[in-house]
Amino acid sequence: TTQNRLGQTTSSTTTVGGDSYSVNGQVALYMVDSHGDINFPILGKIHVEGFTREQVAEKITADIIKADLVKDPIVTVEFANTGISIIGEVRSPGRYEFNKDHLTIIDAIAMAGDLTLNGVRENILVMRNIGDGRHEAYRVNLLNAKELASSPVFYLQQDDVIYVEPNNKAKRETTPNGNSPYTASFWVSMGSFALTIATLILTLTR
Known part of the structure:
Protein backbone atom coordinates (compact mmCIF):
# COMPACT_ATOMS: atom_id res chain seq x y z
CA THR A 1 0.00 0.00 0.00
CA THR A 2 1.49 3.35 -1.03
CA GLN A 3 0.43 6.48 0.83
CA ASN A 4 0.94 10.04 -0.39
CA ARG A 5 0.29 12.48 2.43
CA LEU A 6 0.19 15.95 0.91
CA GLY A 7 1.46 18.74 3.14
CA GLN A 8 4.30 17.32 5.21
CA THR A 9 8.01 16.76 4.65
CA THR A 10 10.56 14.41 6.13
CA SER A 11 14.32 14.06 5.96
CA SER A 12 13.86 11.64 3.03
CA THR A 13 11.96 14.14 0.91
CA THR A 14 13.65 15.45 -2.23
CA THR A 15 12.57 18.41 -4.35
CA VAL A 16 12.21 18.17 -8.11
CA GLY A 17 11.01 21.15 -10.13
CA GLY A 18 9.14 22.71 -7.23
CA ASP A 19 7.40 19.46 -6.30
CA SER A 20 8.66 17.08 -3.62
CA TYR A 21 8.57 13.31 -3.91
CA SER A 22 9.41 10.98 -1.04
CA ILE A 42 1.44 9.23 -13.72
CA LEU A 43 -1.78 11.28 -13.92
CA GLY A 44 0.10 14.33 -15.21
CA LYS A 45 -1.20 17.88 -14.81
CA ILE A 46 -4.33 18.30 -12.70
CA HIS A 47 -6.13 21.64 -12.58
CA VAL A 48 -7.01 22.56 -8.98
CA GLU A 49 -7.49 26.32 -9.09
CA GLY A 50 -10.55 27.41 -7.09
CA PHE A 51 -11.01 23.97 -5.52
CA THR A 52 -11.28 23.28 -1.81
CA ARG A 53 -9.07 20.60 -0.29
CA GLU A 54 -12.00 18.16 -0.32
CA GLN A 55 -12.68 18.85 -4.00
CA VAL A 56 -9.02 18.32 -4.89
CA ALA A 57 -9.04 15.01 -2.99
CA GLU A 58 -12.22 13.91 -4.76
CA LYS A 59 -10.80 14.79 -8.18
CA ILE A 60 -7.51 12.97 -7.61
CA THR A 61 -9.37 9.95 -6.20
CA ALA A 62 -11.64 9.82 -9.25
CA ASP A 63 -8.69 10.18 -11.65
CA ILE A 64 -6.77 7.38 -9.90
CA ILE A 65 -9.77 5.05 -10.10
CA LYS A 66 -10.42 6.02 -13.73
CA ALA A 67 -6.81 5.24 -14.63
CA ASP A 68 -7.20 1.88 -12.84
CA LEU A 69 -4.15 2.57 -10.68
CA VAL A 70 -5.66 1.79 -7.27
CA LYS A 71 -8.95 0.10 -6.57
CA ASP A 72 -9.90 2.00 -3.42
CA PRO A 73 -7.57 5.00 -2.94
CA ILE A 74 -7.74 7.35 0.03
CA VAL A 75 -6.43 10.83 -0.73
CA THR A 76 -5.81 13.44 1.95
CA VAL A 77 -5.01 17.01 0.91
CA GLU A 78 -3.33 19.48 3.24
CA PHE A 79 -1.70 22.87 2.82
CA ALA A 80 2.07 23.24 2.93
CA ASN A 81 4.12 26.39 3.56
CA THR A 82 0.98 28.48 3.94
CA GLY A 83 1.51 31.27 6.40
CA ILE A 84 0.94 34.90 7.32
CA SER A 85 2.95 37.46 9.27
CA ILE A 106 -10.01 37.60 13.62
CA ASP A 107 -8.57 34.07 13.75
CA ALA A 108 -5.13 35.41 12.88
CA ILE A 109 -5.14 38.06 15.59
CA ALA A 110 -6.34 35.47 18.09
CA MET A 111 -3.38 33.25 17.15
CA ALA A 112 -1.09 36.18 17.96
CA GLY A 113 -2.64 36.55 21.41
CA ASP A 114 -4.88 39.54 20.58
CA LEU A 115 -3.82 43.19 20.49
CA THR A 116 -1.90 44.79 23.32
CA LEU A 117 -3.45 47.68 25.22
CA ASN A 118 -1.53 50.04 22.91
CA GLY A 119 -2.88 48.54 19.68
CA VAL A 120 -5.23 50.59 17.47
CA ARG A 121 -8.21 48.37 16.63
CA GLU A 122 -9.85 50.88 14.30
CA ASN A 123 -7.04 51.01 11.72
CA ILE A 124 -5.45 47.60 11.09
CA LEU A 125 -3.18 47.47 8.02
CA VAL A 126 -3.10 44.36 5.80
CA MET A 127 -0.54 44.09 3.00
CA ARG A 128 -1.30 41.58 0.22
CA ASN A 129 0.83 40.35 -2.67
CA ILE A 130 -1.40 40.55 -5.76
CA GLY A 131 1.20 39.18 -8.16
CA ASP A 132 3.84 40.51 -10.54
CA GLY A 133 5.69 42.06 -7.61
CA ARG A 134 2.74 44.30 -6.74
CA HIS A 135 1.22 44.75 -3.30
CA GLU A 136 -2.12 46.13 -2.18
CA ALA A 137 -2.74 47.81 1.17
CA TYR A 138 -6.05 47.53 3.01
CA ARG A 139 -7.31 49.16 6.20
CA VAL A 140 -9.86 47.45 8.43
CA ASN A 141 -11.73 48.49 11.55
CA LEU A 142 -12.15 45.63 14.01
CA LEU A 143 -14.86 47.57 15.85
CA ASN A 144 -17.11 47.85 12.78
CA ILE A 162 -0.97 42.23 9.26
CA TYR A 163 0.39 45.33 10.98
CA VAL A 164 -1.22 46.70 14.15
CA GLU A 165 -0.32 50.33 14.72
CA PRO A 166 0.54 51.65 18.19
CA ASN A 167 -1.65 54.36 19.68
CA ASN A 168 -0.39 57.89 20.22
CA LYS A 169 0.74 57.14 23.75
CA ALA A 170 2.94 54.28 22.58
CA LYS A 171 4.33 56.38 19.73
CA ARG A 172 5.36 59.12 22.15
CA GLU A 173 7.12 56.59 24.35
CA THR A 174 9.49 55.76 21.50
CA THR A 175 11.10 59.23 21.76
CA PRO A 176 13.03 60.70 24.72
CA ASN A 177 10.65 62.55 27.04
CA GLY A 178 7.88 61.83 24.58
CA ASN A 179 5.19 61.80 27.26
CA SER A 180 6.66 64.56 29.42
CA PRO A 181 4.00 67.13 28.36
CA TYR A 182 1.44 64.88 30.03
CA THR A 183 3.19 64.51 33.39
CA ALA A 184 2.25 66.46 36.51
CA SER A 185 5.72 68.02 36.79
CA PHE A 186 5.42 69.40 33.28
CA TRP A 187 2.14 71.15 34.02
CA VAL A 188 3.51 72.53 37.31
CA SER A 189 6.48 73.92 35.40
CA MET A 190 4.18 75.43 32.78
CA GLY A 191 2.03 76.97 35.49
CA SER A 192 5.07 78.53 37.19
CA PHE A 193 6.31 79.85 33.86
CA ALA A 194 2.94 81.39 33.05
CA LEU A 195 2.76 82.99 36.50
CA THR A 196 6.25 84.45 36.03
CA ILE A 197 5.29 85.92 32.64
CA ALA A 198 2.07 87.39 34.08
CA THR A 199 3.97 88.98 36.99
CA LEU A 200 6.52 90.44 34.60
CA ILE A 201 3.82 91.93 32.40
CA LEU A 202 2.08 93.53 35.41
CA THR A 203 5.38 95.00 36.62
CA LEU A 204 6.14 96.51 33.22
CA THR A 205 2.68 98.07 32.84
CA ARG A 206 2.74 99.89 36.18
Whole structure:
Protein backbone atom coordinates (compact mmCIF):
# COMPACT_ATOMS: atom_id res chain seq x y z
CA THR A 1 0.00 0.00 0.00
CA THR A 2 1.49 3.35 -1.03
CA GLN A 3 0.43 6.48 0.83
CA ASN A 4 0.94 10.04 -0.39
CA ARG A 5 0.29 12.48 2.43
CA LEU A 6 0.19 15.95 0.91
CA GLY A 7 1.46 18.74 3.14
CA GLN A 8 4.30 17.32 5.21
CA THR A 9 8.01 16.76 4.65
CA THR A 10 10.56 14.41 6.13
CA SER A 11 14.32 14.06 5.96
CA SER A 12 13.86 11.64 3.03
CA THR A 13 11.96 14.14 0.91
CA THR A 14 13.65 15.45 -2.23
CA THR A 15 12.57 18.41 -4.35
CA VAL A 16 12.21 18.17 -8.11
CA GLY A 17 11.01 21.15 -10.13
CA GLY A 18 9.14 22.71 -7.23
CA ASP A 19 7.40 19.46 -6.30
CA SER A 20 8.66 17.08 -3.62
CA TYR A 21 8.57 13.31 -3.91
CA SER A 22 9.41 10.98 -1.04
CA VAL A 23 11.91 8.22 -1.67
CA ASN A 24 10.03 5.95 0.75
CA GLY A 25 6.58 6.60 -0.69
CA GLN A 26 5.19 8.19 2.45
CA VAL A 27 5.24 11.93 1.74
CA ALA A 28 4.78 14.05 -1.36
CA LEU A 29 4.33 17.77 -1.89
CA TYR A 30 2.89 19.27 -5.07
CA MET A 31 3.17 22.97 -5.80
CA VAL A 32 0.28 24.73 -7.50
CA ASP A 33 1.75 26.67 -10.42
CA SER A 34 0.67 30.04 -11.80
CA HIS A 35 -1.91 28.32 -14.02
CA GLY A 36 -3.57 26.56 -11.08
CA ASP A 37 -2.17 23.13 -11.95
CA ILE A 38 -0.22 20.49 -10.05
CA ASN A 39 2.02 17.92 -11.72
CA PHE A 40 0.84 14.63 -10.26
CA PRO A 41 2.87 11.45 -10.97
CA ILE A 42 1.44 9.23 -13.72
CA LEU A 43 -1.78 11.28 -13.92
CA GLY A 44 0.10 14.33 -15.21
CA LYS A 45 -1.20 17.88 -14.81
CA ILE A 46 -4.33 18.30 -12.70
CA HIS A 47 -6.13 21.64 -12.58
CA VAL A 48 -7.01 22.56 -8.98
CA GLU A 49 -7.49 26.32 -9.09
CA GLY A 50 -10.55 27.41 -7.09
CA PHE A 51 -11.01 23.97 -5.52
CA THR A 52 -11.28 23.28 -1.81
CA ARG A 53 -9.07 20.60 -0.29
CA GLU A 54 -12.00 18.16 -0.32
CA GLN A 55 -12.68 18.85 -4.00
CA VAL A 56 -9.02 18.32 -4.89
CA ALA A 57 -9.04 15.01 -2.99
CA GLU A 58 -12.22 13.91 -4.76
CA LYS A 59 -10.80 14.79 -8.18
CA ILE A 60 -7.51 12.97 -7.61
CA THR A 61 -9.37 9.95 -6.20
CA ALA A 62 -11.64 9.82 -9.25
CA ASP A 63 -8.69 10.18 -11.65
CA ILE A 64 -6.77 7.38 -9.90
CA ILE A 65 -9.77 5.05 -10.10
CA LYS A 66 -10.42 6.02 -13.73
CA ALA A 67 -6.81 5.24 -14.63
CA ASP A 68 -7.20 1.88 -12.84
CA LEU A 69 -4.15 2.57 -10.68
CA VAL A 70 -5.66 1.79 -7.27
CA LYS A 71 -8.95 0.10 -6.57
CA ASP A 72 -9.90 2.00 -3.42
CA PRO A 73 -7.57 5.00 -2.94
CA ILE A 74 -7.74 7.35 0.03
CA VAL A 75 -6.43 10.83 -0.73
CA THR A 76 -5.81 13.44 1.95
CA VAL A 77 -5.01 17.01 0.91
CA GLU A 78 -3.33 19.48 3.24
CA PHE A 79 -1.70 22.87 2.82
CA ALA A 80 2.07 23.24 2.93
CA ASN A 81 4.12 26.39 3.56
CA THR A 82 0.98 28.48 3.94
CA GLY A 83 1.51 31.27 6.40
CA ILE A 84 0.94 34.90 7.32
CA SER A 85 2.95 37.46 9.27
CA ILE A 86 1.53 39.46 12.17
CA ILE A 87 3.59 42.38 13.48
CA GLY A 88 3.11 45.47 15.59
CA GLU A 89 1.07 45.81 18.76
CA VAL A 90 0.08 42.17 19.30
CA ARG A 91 1.13 40.00 22.22
CA SER A 92 3.01 37.43 20.12
CA PRO A 93 4.13 38.87 16.77
CA GLY A 94 5.64 36.51 14.24
CA ARG A 95 5.08 34.20 11.30
CA TYR A 96 2.11 31.82 11.64
CA GLU A 97 1.47 28.77 9.48
CA PHE A 98 -2.11 27.62 9.01
CA ASN A 99 -3.82 24.60 7.55
CA LYS A 100 -7.37 25.81 7.01
CA ASP A 101 -9.45 26.50 3.93
CA HIS A 102 -10.55 29.83 5.37
CA LEU A 103 -8.60 31.87 7.91
CA THR A 104 -10.19 35.15 9.01
CA ILE A 105 -8.31 38.18 10.26
CA ILE A 106 -10.01 37.60 13.62
CA ASP A 107 -8.57 34.07 13.75
CA ALA A 108 -5.13 35.41 12.88
CA ILE A 109 -5.14 38.06 15.59
CA ALA A 110 -6.34 35.47 18.09
CA MET A 111 -3.38 33.25 17.15
CA ALA A 112 -1.09 36.18 17.96
CA GLY A 113 -2.64 36.55 21.41
CA ASP A 114 -4.88 39.54 20.58
CA LEU A 115 -3.82 43.19 20.49
CA THR A 116 -1.90 44.79 23.32
CA LEU A 117 -3.45 47.68 25.22
CA ASN A 118 -1.53 50.04 22.91
CA GLY A 119 -2.88 48.54 19.68
CA VAL A 120 -5.23 50.59 17.47
CA ARG A 121 -8.21 48.37 16.63
CA GLU A 122 -9.85 50.88 14.30
CA ASN A 123 -7.04 51.01 11.72
CA ILE A 124 -5.45 47.60 11.09
CA LEU A 125 -3.18 47.47 8.02
CA VAL A 126 -3.10 44.36 5.80
CA MET A 127 -0.54 44.09 3.00
CA ARG A 128 -1.30 41.58 0.22
CA ASN A 129 0.83 40.35 -2.67
CA ILE A 130 -1.40 40.55 -5.76
CA GLY A 131 1.20 39.18 -8.16
CA ASP A 132 3.84 40.51 -10.54
CA GLY A 133 5.69 42.06 -7.61
CA ARG A 134 2.74 44.30 -6.74
CA HIS A 135 1.22 44.75 -3.30
CA GLU A 136 -2.12 46.13 -2.18
CA ALA A 137 -2.74 47.81 1.17
CA TYR A 138 -6.05 47.53 3.01
CA ARG A 139 -7.31 49.16 6.20
CA VAL A 140 -9.86 47.45 8.43
CA ASN A 141 -11.73 48.49 11.55
CA LEU A 142 -12.15 45.63 14.01
CA LEU A 143 -14.86 47.57 15.85
CA ASN A 144 -17.11 47.85 12.78
CA ALA A 145 -18.51 44.35 12.18
CA LYS A 146 -20.31 45.19 8.93
CA GLU A 147 -17.30 46.90 7.39
CA LEU A 148 -14.99 44.13 8.57
CA ALA A 149 -17.11 41.30 7.13
CA SER A 150 -17.25 42.98 3.70
CA SER A 151 -13.51 43.69 3.56
CA PRO A 152 -11.50 41.83 0.90
CA VAL A 153 -9.02 40.89 3.63
CA PHE A 154 -11.55 39.43 6.06
CA TYR A 155 -10.40 36.07 4.71
CA LEU A 156 -6.62 36.03 4.61
CA GLN A 157 -4.41 34.64 1.89
CA GLN A 158 -0.95 33.14 1.90
CA ASP A 159 1.82 35.61 2.80
CA ASP A 160 -0.55 38.38 3.93
CA VAL A 161 1.08 40.75 6.41
CA ILE A 162 -0.97 42.23 9.26
CA TYR A 163 0.39 45.33 10.98
CA VAL A 164 -1.22 46.70 14.15
CA GLU A 165 -0.32 50.33 14.72
CA PRO A 166 0.54 51.65 18.19
CA ASN A 167 -1.65 54.36 19.68
CA ASN A 168 -0.39 57.89 20.22
CA LYS A 169 0.74 57.14 23.75
CA ALA A 170 2.94 54.28 22.58
CA LYS A 171 4.33 56.38 19.73
CA ARG A 172 5.36 59.12 22.15
CA GLU A 173 7.12 56.59 24.35
CA THR A 174 9.49 55.76 21.50
CA THR A 175 11.10 59.23 21.76
CA PRO A 176 13.03 60.70 24.72
CA ASN A 177 10.65 62.55 27.04
CA GLY A 178 7.88 61.83 24.58
CA ASN A 179 5.19 61.80 27.26
CA SER A 180 6.66 64.56 29.42
CA PRO A 181 4.00 67.13 28.36
CA TYR A 182 1.44 64.88 30.03
CA THR A 183 3.19 64.51 33.39
CA ALA A 184 2.25 66.46 36.51
CA SER A 185 5.72 68.02 36.79
CA PHE A 186 5.42 69.40 33.28
CA TRP A 187 2.14 71.15 34.02
CA VAL A 188 3.51 72.53 37.31
CA SER A 189 6.48 73.92 35.40
CA MET A 190 4.18 75.43 32.78
CA GLY A 191 2.03 76.97 35.49
CA SER A 192 5.07 78.53 37.19
CA PHE A 193 6.31 79.85 33.86
CA ALA A 194 2.94 81.39 33.05
CA LEU A 195 2.76 82.99 36.50
CA THR A 196 6.25 84.45 36.03
CA ILE A 197 5.29 85.92 32.64
CA ALA A 198 2.07 87.39 34.08
CA THR A 199 3.97 88.98 36.99
CA LEU A 200 6.52 90.44 34.60
CA ILE A 201 3.82 91.93 32.40
CA LEU A 202 2.08 93.53 35.41
CA THR A 203 5.38 95.00 36.62
CA LEU A 204 6.14 96.51 33.22
CA THR A 205 2.68 98.07 32.84
CA ARG A 206 2.74 99.89 36.18
